[in-house]
Amino acid sequence: MQDFVKRALDSSEAAGATFAEVRIEDREVQGVSVKNGVVDSLLTRSSQGIGVRVIAGGAWGFAATPNLTGPEIDRVACLAVTIARASALAKKADVELGGQPVQRGVYRTPFEVDPFSVSLDAKIELLLAADRAMRSVRGLSVAESSVGCIRVRKTYANSQGSLVEQELVETGGGIVATAVEEEEVQQRSFPNSFGRHQGTGGWELVEAMHLAEAGPRMAEQAVALLSAPHCSSDTTTVVIDPTQMALQVHESCGHAVELDRVLGWEASYAGTSFLTPDKLGIRYGSEQVSIVADGTSATGLGTYGWDDEGVAATVTPLIDRGIFVGYLSSRETAARLGNASSGAARASSWNRIPLVRMTNVNLLPGDWTLEGLIADTDRGLYLETNRSWSIDDKRLNFQFGTEIAWEITNGRLGRMVKNPTYGGITPEFWGSCDGVAREWQVWGTTNCGKGQPGQTIHVGHGAAPARFRGVRVGIA
Amino acid sequence: MLGPDAIRRLAFSALEASRADQTEVVISGGESALTRFANSTIHQNVHEVEVELRIRAVAGKRIGVAITNKLDERAVRQAVTDALENALHSPEDPDFRTLPGPAPIIPVSAHARSTAAYTPEQRARDVKSVCDRATAEHLEASGMWSTREREVAVANSLGAYGYHTATVAAFKAVVMSSDSSGYAERTGVDAAQIDVAAAGEEAIGRALRSRNPEPLEAGEYPVVLEPYAVGTMLDYLAYMGLGARSVQEERSFMNELIGQRIAPENISLWDDGMDPAGIPMPFDFEAVPKQRVDLIRRGVAAGVVYDSYSAGKDGKESTGHALPSPNPAGPFPLHLYLEPGDAGETQLLEGIRRGVWVTRFHYVNPVHSKRTILTGMTRDGTFLIEDGEITRPIRNLRFTQSVLGALATVEAVGRSRSLLHDEMSGTCVPALRIGRFRFSSATQF
Numbered sequence: 001m002q003d004f005v006k007r008a009l010d011s012s013e014a015a016g017a018t019f020a021e022v023r024i025e026d027r028e029v030q031g032v033s034v035k036n037g038v039v040d041s042l043l044t045r046s047s048q049g050i051g052v053r054v055i056a057g058g059a060w061g062f063a064a065t066p067n068l069t070g071p072e073i074d075r076v077a078c079l080a081v082t083i084a085r086a087s088a089l090a091k092k093a094d095v096e097l098g099g100q101p102v103q104r105g106v107y108r109t110p111f112e113v114d115p116f117s118v119s120l121d122a123k124i125e126l127l128l129a130a131d132r133a134m135r136s137v138r139g140l141s142v143a144e145s146s147v148g149c150i151r152v153r154k155t156y157a158n159s160q161g162s163l164v165e166q167e168l169v170e171t172g173g174g175i176v177a178t179a180v181e182e183e184e185v186q187q188r189s190f191p192n193s194f195g196r197h198q199g200t201g202g203w204e205l206v207e208a209m210h211l212a213e214a215g216p217r218m219a220e221q222a223v224a225l226l227s228a229p230h231c232s233s234d235t236t237t238v239v240i241d242p243t244q245m246a247l248q249v250h251e252s253c254g255h256a257v258e259l260d261r262v263l264g265w266e267a268s269y270a271g272t273s274f275l276t277p278d279k280l281g282i283r284y285g286s287e288q289v290s291i292v293a294d295g296t297s298a299t300g301l302g303t304y305g306w307d308d309e310g311v312a313a314t315v316t317p318l319i320d321r322g323i324f325v326g327y328l329s330s331r332e333t334a335a336r337l338g339n340a341s342s343g344a345a346r347a348s349s350w351n352r353i354p355l356v357r358m359t360n361v362n363l364l365p366g367d368w369t370l371e372g373l374i375a376d377t378d379r380g381l382y383l384e385t386n387r388s389w390s391i392d393d394k395r396l397n398f399q400f401g402t403e404i405a406w407e408i409t410n411g412r413l414g415r416m417v418k419n420p421t422y423g424g425i426t427p428e429f430w431g432s433c434d435g436v437a438r439e440w441q442v443w444g445t446t447n448c449g450k451g452q453p454g455q456t457i458h459v460g461h462g463a464a465p466a467r468f469r470g471v472r473v474g475i476a
Numbered sequence: 477m478l479g480p481d482a483i484r485r486l487a488f489s490a491l492e493a494s495r496a497d498q499t500e501v502v503i504s505g506g507e508s509a510l511t512r513f514a515n516s517t518i519h520q521n522v523h524e525v526e527v528e529l530r531i532r533a534v535a536g537k538r539i540g541v542a543i544t545n546k547l548d549e550r551a552v553r554q555a556v557t558d559a560l561e562n563a564l565h566s567p568e569d570p571d572f573r574t575l576p577g578p579a580p581i582i583p584v585s586a587h588a589r590s591t592a593a594y595t596p597e598q599r600a601r602d603v604k605s606v607c608d609r610a611t612a613e614h615l616e617a618s619g620m621w622s623t624r625e626r627e628v629a630v631a632n633s634l635g636a637y638g639y640h641t642a643t644v645a646a647f648k649a650v651v652m653s654s655d656s657s658g659y660a661e662r663t664g665v666d667a668a669q670i671d672v673a674a675a676g677e678e679a680i681g682r683a684l685r686s687r688n689p690e691p692l693e694a695g696e697y698p699v700v701l702e703p704y705a706v707g708t709m710l711d712y713l714a715y716m717g718l719g720a721r722s723v724q725e726e727r728s729f730m731n732e733l734i735g736q737r738i739a740p741e742n743i744s745l746w747d748d749g750m751d752p753a754g755i756p757m758p759f760d761f762e763a764v765p766k767q768r769v770d771l772i773r774r775g776v777a778a779g780v781v782y783d784s785y786s787a788g789k790d791g792k793e794s795t796g797h798a799l800p801s802p803n804p805a806g807p808f809p810l811h812l813y814l815e816p817g818d819a820g821e822t823q824l825l826e827g828i829r830r831g832v833w834v835t836r837f838h839y840v841n842p843v844h845s846k847r848t849i850l851t852g853m854t855r856d857g858t859f860l861i862e863d864g865e866i867t868r869p870i871r872n873l874r875f876t877q878s879v880l881g882a883l884a885t886v887e888a889v890g891r892s893r894s895l896l897h898d899e900m901s902g903t904c905v906p907a908l909r910i911g912r913f914r915f916s917s918a919t920q921f
Contacts, residue, residue: 033804039566041802043541044558046551047528061596064524066545079523086596087511087518090604120565128567142725144804180726185846265514267657268618268650271838271855351524388843390874392853397874397919399851401843419844423874423917452620453510453522454899475851475876475916 001165004073005157008052011077013159017054017084019097020077021158023308024050024068025350030116033146034127036135040144042120049350052080058094059087064351098335102161103312107305108169111202115149115171118203123147126173126211133215134177139223141180143215146196147173147206154308154350162310170301170458172198172444173206177219179226186225186418188218188403192243193386198444198458199299221404224416231405231420233474237380238422239373239467244402245363246443246461247386252426253284253291254361254459256395257318257326258344258450259333261356269452271393274426275324277337284324285430288366288466291319293328295343295359300460301444302346302359309354311343318361322430330356348455355451362462366436370465373435375411381473382406382413383420399423399475421475429468437465477506477627478527480639486529486547487631493556496533496563498575499633502761502800503529506626507592511599514618516607518600532801533559534575537568541802573788576764578635584749584756588666591643592625598667599623602647606676610651615683617676619649623667628757636763644755646897647672650856651679655689656869658682659836659856661704663897665755682835682857686869691918692860694873698831698887699913700824700861703894706814707903708837709850710745713879714809716845718747718771719797720786721806729848729880733777739883742817745772747781747809749796754811754895755902759796766796771809772883783807814905817889824888824909825864832873832915833859833866848879851916876916885911 005022012020029045050073051064061084063076127145134143150170157163174196178187191197191209199205240248255261256273264272275284295313297303306312309331318326327337330345333356345354374382388401405420406413442462449456478486487501505527512520529552530543540562542555599621610617627641645667651658660678662670701709717728749757749766759765762784770778782790783798786806797807825833832854840852854873859866890907897903 033802035804037567038569038571039539040804041541042539042562042566043543043802044562045543046555047543047545049545051524059518060521062520062522064522066525066527076525083509083521083523083596086600087521089597089600090513090516090518090607092515092517120562124565124567142727178725178727180846182732183846185727185844263515264616264618264652265519267514267616267652268512268620268648351526353520353522388841388851390839390841390851390853392872392874392919393838393855394919397853397872397917399843399874399876399916421843421876425920452512453508453622472917476914 001155004050004068005155007070008050008073008077009157009159011074012052012054012081015078015081017056017081019055019159021053022050023154023156023350025152025154028151031148032123032127033144034131035144036142037131039124051350052077053353054080054084055095056081056084057088059084059091060095061087062353095332096335097331098340100311100331103164103306103310105305106165108167109200111169113203115203116151130175130211130215133212134175134219137216137219137223139179140177140219142178145175145211156306156308156310158310164306164310166305168200168304169202170198170200171202171205172196173209173211175211175215175218177222179222181226184226186222188222189385190214190218192443194447198301198446199442200301200303201299205299225404225418228416228418231417231474233476235470235472237377237467237469238471238473239377239380239382239465241384242441242463242465243443244383244386245463245466246445247389249291249361249363249461249463250445251389251391252395252398253318254358257328258356259327259329262327263333263336270450274394274396279324282324283322284319284427285322286433287321288433288436289319289322289430290364291361292317292364293342293344293359293361297360297362297442297460297462300360300442301458302460307343307345308347309341309345311341314343316342328356328358330354346457348457352455355455357457358448358459360442360460360462363436363464365438365440365464368435368437370437370439373437373465373467374408374413377408377467378410380408381420382408383422396426398426420473422471422473423475424471432469433466434469435467440464477625483627483629483639487629490531490552490556491631491633493553494533494560496535496560498534500532500575501631504628506624508624510620510622511603512620513603513607516611516617518603521596529555530800531555531559533563535560535563537570537572538563538566539569539572540566571789572785575632575634576636576762576784576794579765581638581759581765584752584758586642586665586756588643590666590668591623591645594623594667602672605673606649609676610680613680613684615651615653615680617649617651621647630759630761630763632763638759638763640757642755642757644897645670647675649675649679651683653683653687656683656686657856658686659704661896663895686857689869689871692870692873694915694917696912696914698828699910700833701908701910702835703905703907704836704896705834706905706908707896708840709879710812710814710905711903712840712842712850713848714812716842716848718780718809719807720780720782720790723780724786724789727846729846730777730780734779736777737775738777738880739772739775740886741774742889743772743775743883743886744815746770746813747811748813749811751813754904755897760798761800762798764794764796764798769795781807781809810901812903816891816893816906818891819888820891824890824907825861828861828864831861833861843876849876850879851876872919873915874917875914877914882910882913887911
């Protein structure tokens with residue numbers, strides 16, 4: 001691969017690029033899903049290609065191809081330069097990347113058991129066992145389960161001398177139990193919403209989930225939800241489970257601190273952000289709230305050696321005891337503020353450019369326990385597992401729904417309620433946080449979308465249960 | 477682009493290499509280019525060659541899939557082997573009957589040379605003209621201008637074969653001031669027919685008209701939804717239950733409604749992959765010819781779309797709405813059309829004493845699929861309607877509303893339709909006046 005990389009860099013510079021970076025990726029994916037006792041999907045996918053991004057005439061150009069041959073790489077490199085020169089027709093200023101130390105090295109995701117070494121039969125049997133466990137519950141309509149694994153080998157080099165190689169491995173799995181009754185559909189997901197939890201690591205991540213053991217409980221809850229009372233409209237205290245906290249962090253903090261969005265670069269699609277540079281130092285949340293972007297968290301989906309601009313993974317404080325202090329950034333966006341990149345430029349594949357993306361945006365754990373938070377709450381709701389999500393284009397006005405909630409009365413969990421929703425305005429909501437628990441885990445989000453053309457990327461969120469006061473729930 | 481001859485040879489070589497009882501080959505690929513702009517300057521500009529070979533192997537009632545973008549002989553053979561290997565590991569699916577047999581496919585034109593040949597310089601000059609106009613109005617322009625040429629071939633060992641080539645050009649712009657924004661979009665097969673300047677003026681006009689927005693209390697209002705908003709709403713309706721699989725799993729809102737009136741007579745919604753007004757495609761990813769399917773006929777819930785698997789389960793014929801395998805979500809309508817009415821802007825506004833004009837929705841997601849409840853935000857031009865006239869811009873609102881509830885109170889349908897494009901789909905819809913629409917909260921901007 002290094003020969004191809006060198007050829008692409010040489011061709012780019014010969015065509016007139018003043019900066020060039022090249023990424024070759026080879027991706028293997030295996031996925032198995034089971035629905036109601038039948039293998040619904042069993043696929044293997046392989047994809048490889050090269051992407052060349054250049055600056056020429058002070059502007060960006062990018063071209064990509066799956067054909068790894070010398071002449072095709074020359075063609076793509078020249079095309080990237082041609083595109084950059086076209087970009088320069090509508091530029092206001094030359095692209096500035098800022099300084100960046102040359103990087104060399106190799107990174108591999110640590111794991112115990114290579115997920116590709118586990119037999120298909122074993123994977124299918126694990127899912128069928130979970131499927132049987134869910135369908136053992138009377139009244140369940142649909143049982144779904146899945147496992148999947150990804151291995152990406154990537155080589156990155158740039159014309160400033162960086163050359164890094166990485167092998168990133170992800171493994172995940174999960175179950176979803178769905179119960180149906182006339183106008184009502186209720187589902188319970190384990191261990192996370194969107195069908196699964198995933199992390200960087202090996203098959204040990206799936207084994208630790210004990211999917212079959214969780215199956216009956218999820219199925220029973222889905223069935224029970226059908227006849228549970230609706231979540232009433234109210235303004236109350238909420239205690240939120242870690243998986244929903246992960247999405248709360250994702251939507252209202254993670255996206256809001258992406259510096260490209262802040263600079264208006266995503267305005268036409270995903271929107272902008274209220275956290276503009278003049279807001280650095282303002283109060284974003286209560287003193288309980290500290291959030292960091294950590295590209296090194298064990299098992300996090302945003303964990304790697306270097307980002308897709310060859311910048312080493314690092315830890316960046318975003319919210320420090322409630323105060324907004326930092327951004328996720330790329331080389332170009334960080335340079336706009338006179339800073340160094342936070343190592344958060346990521347591309348979803350060889351055929352996409354790196355954008356500012358979340359790494360592992362983690363809510364740091366607090367001193368409470370979940371049990372303590374509930375015991376300390378006179379009246380409120382305990383909300384668990386995301387079902388719906390929406391936030392405005394400045395990341396202020398959000399509304400979430402969860403799969404299930406329980407009433408909290410006098411410090412104890414009471415009735416189950418269905419179709420719970422809650423909403424708020426970001427800084428007001430985080431400002432109402434008066435407790436974060438210490439039961440902390442990194443959760444995986446595999447459906448984070450951004451950019452045009454679209455890029456779906458996998459990110460992590462360390463999260464723990466947390467409590468918020470005066471929250472509007474049961475929104476209709 | 478491989479072209480029709482090379483792609484056919486590749487498909488048949490894969491079929492010949494397979495030892496499965498039945499084999500399906502889907503080859504798709506092409507070239508895509510996209511120029512993206514923000515703050516009135518081009519900041520991203522990309523081009524890619526894409527190709528994918530997808531093998532579905534059937535061994536009895538066992539199914540496996542393998543996908544690769546490597547097209548050399550060894551890689552193709554490996555994919556064929558992997559697909560069969562996957563199938564042999566899979567337990568039998570008692571509901572699987574067979575891959576579809578051959579059926580005559582009527583070609584439909586969806587390709588324009590001008591789109592395939594559109595250059596980075598052309599896109600850059602188009603973008604610059606919109607940015608310059610925005611700058612002249614003290615506004616910032618952002619958006620994208622994409623051109624794409626694609627081909628797809630589907631073949632199976634029963635003799636089914638289809639080849640289709642298409643182009644899509646899409647220009648989208650958001651123009652902003654410090655307290656306002658405006659949106660416009662144009663999509664078509666032919667890039668030369670896309671009026672980028674007009675789209676720019678439309679977005680600029682909205683951005684200028686929506687300056688100094690005032691707050692409006694959340695609550696229930698009559699609304700006029702522009703086609704952009706209607707398209708989003710109907711795309712989600714399709715996602716929430718217009719495919720047969722969701723009906724078979726009893727998750728669809730259509731389960732209890734087929735044959736019942738769910739909207740006024742002036743609402744007719746159908747899927748038609750052959751209509752040249754959209755982004756046509758004459759067959760699905762199983763090489764089954766696309767049928768026009770009425771989903772809502774004159775206000776009555778009429779039907780859902782099928783692929784061969786879901787059709788086999790219901791003892792019906794596929795309507796030609798399969799997505800690439802494996803597809804646990806089932807068949808999907810990718811070419812939605814809502815029948816236009818006779819209302820111009822004046823008629824759409826007529827009779828609204830106090831209501832809301834919505835240009836577009838943002839970040840929409842289902843809250844309750846079976847009840848078709850969505851939530852999302854308004855964006856890029858939200859206005860107050862008073863006594864039948866748009867009177868002033870208002871700050872954005874969050875809505876939490878059932879789609880069927882909204883359709884049930886449609887009072888007028890616009891006379892012109894807009895074609896909207898999102899990755900694989902094309903949706904062609906008019907504006908709607910809706911009697912009751914619930915906004916659940918307001919924003920500060």
